[in-house]
Amino acid sequence: MTTTTADTVAAGPARTRARSHPVADALTIAWRNLLNIRRNPQLLVFATIQPVIFVLMFRYVFGGAIRGVSGQYGSYINYLMPGVFVQTIVFGSLTTGVGLAEDLQKGLVDRFRSLPMARSAVLVGRTLADLVRNLFVVILMAIVGYLVDWRPQTNALAVAAGIGVVLLFAYTLSWMFAIIGLVTRDSETAQAASFPILAPLVFASSAFVPVTTMPGWLQAFANHQPVSVVVDAVRDLTAGGATQSDVLGALAWMVGIVAVCAPIAVAQYRRVV
Amino acid sequence: MPAPAILVEDLVKRYGAVEALRGVSLQVPTGSVLGLLGPNGAGKTTAVRILTTLLRPDGGRASVLGVDVTDDPELVRASIGLAGQNAAVDENLTGRENLRLVGRLTHLDPAVVAERSTDLLARFELADAADRLVRTYSGGMRRRLDLAAALVHEPEVLFLDEPTTGLDPRSRTELWAVIEELVGRGTTVLLTTQYLEEADRLADNIVVIDHGTVIAEGTASELKGRLGATVIEVDFAAHDEAARAGTRLESLGSVGVEGQHLRLSVADGAAAMLEVVRTLEAERLQPVAMALREPTLDDVFLTLTGHSAEDGDGEDGDPAPRRASRSRRRDRNGSRG
Numbered sequence: 001m002t003t004t005t006a007d008t009v010a011a012g013p014a015r016t017r018a019r020s021h022p023v024a025d026a027l028t029i030a031w032r033n034l035l036n037i038r039r040n041p042q043l044l045v046f047a048t049i050q051p052v053i054f055v056l057m058f059r060y061v062f063g064g065a066i067r068g069v070s071g072q073y074g075s076y077i078n079y080l081m082p083g084v085f086v087q088t089i090v091f092g093s094l095t096t097g098v099g100l101a102e103d104l105q106k107g108l109v110d111r112f113r114s115l116p117m118a119r120s121a122v123l124v125g126r127t128l129a130d131l132v133r134n135l136f137v138v139i140l141m142a143i144v145g146y147l148v149d150w151r152p153q154t155n156a157l158a159v160a161a162g163i164g165v166v167l168l169f170a171y172t173l174s175w176m177f178a179i180i181g182l183v184t185r186d187s188e189t190a191q192a193a194s195f196p197i198l199a200p201l202v203f204a205s206s207a208f209v210p211v212t213t214m215p216g217w218l219q220a221f222a223n224h225q226p227v228s229v230v231v232d233a234v235r236d237l238t239a240g241g242a243t244q245s246d247v248l249g250a251l252a253w254m255v256g257i258v259a260v261c262a263p264i265a266v267a268q269y270r271r272v273v
Numbered sequence: 274m275p276a277p278a279i280l281v282e283d284l285v286k287r288y289g290a291v292e293a294l295r296g297v298s299l300q301v302p303t304g305s306v307l308g309l310l311g312p313n314g315a316g317k318t319t320a321v322r323i324l325t326t327l328l329r330p331d332g333g334r335a336s337v338l339g340v341d342v343t344d345d346p347e348l349v350r351a352s353i354g355l356a357g358q359n360a361a362v363d364e365n366l367t368g369r370e371n372l373r374l375v376g377r378l379t380h381l382d383p384a385v386v387a388e389r390s391t392d393l394l395a396r397f398e399l400a401d402a403a404d405r406l407v408r409t410y411s412g413g414m415r416r417r418l419d420l421a422a423a424l425v426h427e428p429e430v431l432f433l434d435e436p437t438t439g440l441d442p443r444s445r446t447e448l449w450a451v452i453e454e455l456v457g458r459g460t461t462v463l464l465t466t467q468y469l470e471e472a473d474r475l476a477d478n479i480v481v482i483d484h485g486t487v488i489a490e491g492t493a494s495e496l497k498g499r500l501g502a503t504v505i506e507v508d509f510a511a512h513d514e515a516a517r518a519g520t521r522l523e524s525l526g527s528v529g530v531e532g533q534h535l536r537l538s539v540a541d542g543a544a545a546m547l548e549v550v551r552t553l554e555a556e557r558l559q560p561v562a563m564a565l566r567e568p569t570l571d572d573v574f575l576t577l578t579g580h581s582a583e584d585g586d587g588e589d590g591d592p593a594p595r596r597a598s599r600s601r602r603r604d605r606n607g608s609r610g
Contacts, residue, residue, distance in 0.1 A: 019380075021380055024377075024380070025378060028374065028377040028378055029378075032363060032366065032370075032374050035365065035366055035370065036363070036365040036366075039365040039366075039406060040365060106359060106361065106364075107357045107358070107359040107361035108361050108362075108363060110322075110327055110355070110357055110361055111355065111357070111361040111375070111422070111423075112378070113326070113327055114325045114326065114327060114350060114353065114354075114355040115350060115375065115378050115379055115426075116347060116350040116351040116379060116380075117378040117379070117380075121378075
């Protein structure tokens, strides 16, 4: 970070070819996006109220009914919390696309693209800011979970790794929804287009109920889709279980999603007109 | 003669089957203001987007300060500023923060940015609102801030894409004063507008485009000079009357008919006026109103293209006042009954 600042000062009011500052530019955009979140606290509040209600409802409404199938985790809340973490960040990740679409609509992206700044910065900066927002939300969820008797069954390191997996997954999804924002170019369309993708991923998964309770044809999808794999990995890391294969599976999904979505998002950003 | 700051040669841009630009050429001498004038959809914004590296042309060449926009867009971006049609400022930042954002993204020394921001905010009469969120700003204030944001890195060439569209008359006059001051400092400006009055007031040279081609260019007075010295306007009670009068008066000069309104450009106003009166009388056409006046740029446009420059505005155009008066009449009838 220190070197970047030094570069900026040394460059001065450059009229000739400016040196590229991808890191500094991405941080500047992230700063701007975080200011936006801070100036609209109601968005963050409403975005967090929903998952809090989910925690409370699932814990107290379904908890009794589902108790039998989650015996190995000690209690349903221990089974549920990894699912809620992932559900929260999955639904939260659509704001990456919605925000980008809004910037396009308002002409801000035009301004950015006419400036001598790094082309990657708008996308990297936004996904970074969304990562910070997700960190905040996940910590809040953990506190709410603790208050309603969520008790990790593993050690602190594994729990931290679990939170890390959740945040990494959030970051990869940001790239996926960035594409939707850039393609739809309209915040309401982006939101509407994202939901049909999100809902089956979140609900036809192991997030809230064991996949074994679903019909056979759905199990095939539910067992292998990214949300289930990530939820299983987080569950292993917080409630105990055969960690290695689930975590590796989750990492493979994340690497795969970023490898496919990031280049598409960047290409789409370059060509939007 | 020094090289022009902006040089455009035979520029072509297609969107699918639609040709937005069909071989536009123009140049803007350093330190001058070019008004790119045309109705909505004429290709003005497309030309600006190509010159500001937001869009790649399908044919032809464009360069800014001698640098080709497709060969080296990075270098072009370092010397241009863009203030767009929609004020591209972040509503959730303060005015000062918006300028800081642009300053940081152009890699200026933070102290320089702070100093310039204060200076720009004061010049654009935003000093009092500098630390307020932009979402509390009026439309005129946003436009001024947008312009200020385009100036933080002191670009040599400034692109203003319809800078006053949608502003009320007072904000428009204020923004014009700001732009005039900039021009006084030697900045080269390419300004697009559909307001003829705006081009007349701000531009040294005017290029008129329509359907992606240049249909006229020159100074405001040259363009006005192409027309006869005088315009005769006649209003009729019905469309068909205006149309019929139009065909009868064609021999006198260039005629434009819009609804019940007829516009005739002639060299000798007084003589033509007499002839108009005689023709209308012979045709038993009864005008509602008649007037003789000096030509405006709108007349130029009408003569060149056969349609008004503000046609594209749709709802904002002429029909609105008529609709309003009709509904007023209805209201009166209603209250009587």
